[in-house]
Amino acid sequence: MADRYLSFTATAPGRFLTARLGLPQPAALSRWTAERPSLDGHLLHLTAGGPSGLDLAPVLARTGLPTATEAARSTTRSTTGSTTGSTTGSTTGAATGSTGPAAVVLDATGVRDVDALTEVHAALHPVVRSVAASGRVVVLGAPLDARDHHQAAVQQALEGFVRSLGKEIGRGRTVNLVRLTDASAAESTLRFLLSPRSAYVSGQVIGVGAAGGPDGPVDWDLPLAGRTALVTGAARGIGEAVAETLARYGAHVVVLDVPQAAEDAHRVAARLGGSALTLDITAADAGERIAAELPEGLDVLIHNAGITRDRRLVNMPAERWSSVLDVNLASVLRTTDALLAKGALRTGGRIVATASIAGLAGNAGQTNYGASKAGVAGLVRSLAPRALAEHGVTVNAVAPGFIETRMTAAVPLFIREAGRRMNSLAQGGLPVDVAETTAWLAHPASGSVNGQVVRVCGQSLLGA
Secondary structure: OOOHHHHHHOOHHHHHHHHHHOOOOOOOOOOOOOOOOOOOOOEEEEEOOOOOOOOHHHHHHOOOOOEHHHHHHOOOOOOOOOOOOOOOOOOOHHHHOOOOOOEEEEEOOOOOOHHHHHHHHHHHOOOHHHOOOOOEEEEEEOOOOOOOHHHHHHHHHHHHHHHHHHHHOOOOOEEEEEEOOOOHHHHHHHHHHOOHHHOOOOOOEEEOOOOOOOOOOOOOOOOOOOOEEEEEOOOOHHHHHHHHHHHHOOOEEEEEEOHHHHHHHHHHHHHHOOEEEEOOOOOOOHHHHHHHHOOOOEEEEEEOOOOOOOOOHHHOOHHHHHHHHHHHHHHHHHHHHHHHHOOOEEEEEEEEEEOOHHHHHOOOOOHHHHHHHHHHHHHHHHHHHHHHHHHOOEEEEEEEOOEOOHHHHOOOHHHHHHHHHOEOOOOOEOHHHHHHHHHHHHOOOOOOOOOOEEEEOOOEOOOO
C-alpha cells in the first residue's frame, strides 16, 4: 500500500502544513538501482583521537566514492574551510562545490579518553549539516578493552552518540557505528553502509572481526556467482525479495515454501532462473530432505519463513503459542542443526536468520512472536563462534522493523501509521531493504561479520 503521507510531505503544501503542525517530514530514500548504484557525491574521511593505524584509504577508495581531496581537485572553487583531523585532505562540503559530502567516515578507533571525545564533536560539528540528503555518516570505533575502563567507557560512549545523531540528522540520512581492528576485513561492511543498499539501516552497531575474508578475488558485481542459496518462505513478501536480490548477485536460488504455496514458489523460481522446493519446514525431517535435494551442498541458508498469531497472553490459546514457536524458532534450530551435521553447508557458507525488533524490544499482543524472534537472536549469538570454528560458516540475523508488505497493509490505519512514523526516518521500510542487508551478510567477503543481529528498521524508536 502506498504511503500517501510520505507523498504529501514531498509537496510544497505538505511541507508547509506539516512544519506548522510539528509533524514528521520524512524524506524519500534513495535506494539502489542499476542506473544509480552508488551515492551521488564525495566521501569525507575524518579522524578523531589521533592516528589509529588502520589502512583505510585503499578500502574507502574502492567504495566508488571520490574522497574529499579528489573532489576538490575536480572543482574550480577555492577551499574555504577545513575539517578537524581529516586524513584525506582538509576540505569541507562547502569547499568541494555547492553540495556537501554524500558520506562522512569518522575514524574514532583511537579515542581512548574523555578529552579525545571532544575531537568527535570537533570533527563532525562543522560538516554534519552539509551531508547530502540520503547521505551516510559512519563512525569507526574500536572493540572495548576490558583491561582499560577509560577506553571502554569512551568507546561505549560512541554508541550513544551515534544513536542520538541518527535520531536528529534527518533528510533520509543514516548514522552507524562499526567496531573493527582491520580495515580490509571491513570492506564489504563499509561498501554496504556507504551505498544506497543500506537506506533503511541506521543507528546500528556492527562488530567486524579481524579474519574471514574470501579465499580469492571478489567479483563485487556478482559476488554469489557459482553459489547456491536456499531461502525459506520465499514464495512471496520479504522472502521473495531476498531471493530476487541473491539471484541478482549471481546465486542459484532454491525457493522453499510450503506445499500450499507451490504455484507461487515455482513462479518465483522460474523468474529468477532458480529452482523450487516445497516442504513443511516444521517437519522433523525437513533438514534431511533439504540435504537430500541438494547433494552437492549449499553456500547460503536464509531462514526467512515465519508466521504471526497475535493475541494478548491472557487470550492466547496454547495452539497459537506453539505454532508460532514451531515455525519461527524450533524449525530454524532443527534445520540448522541437521544441515550442519550433514556437512550440507560448504566451507565459507553463510547462515542468515530473520529475527525482529519485536524480539528485541517486545510488542503488545506478540508474546509468542517476540519470544520466537528473541530466540533467533540467542541462536545466532551462541552458534556463531562454534559454526565458524567447526564448519567455517558464519551465522547472523536481520531484525526487520515496520516493512511495507501485504501483511502490514492489512493492519488498521492508525496502527499502521504509527508503525511507519515511529523511527528516525519516519517511514516504513521495503522488502528490498531487508533483502539488501541479508545479501551483505551472505556476501563471500563478509566472513568477518559473525554473530551480529542487525536491525533493518530505520532506527525504530522501540528498543535499542
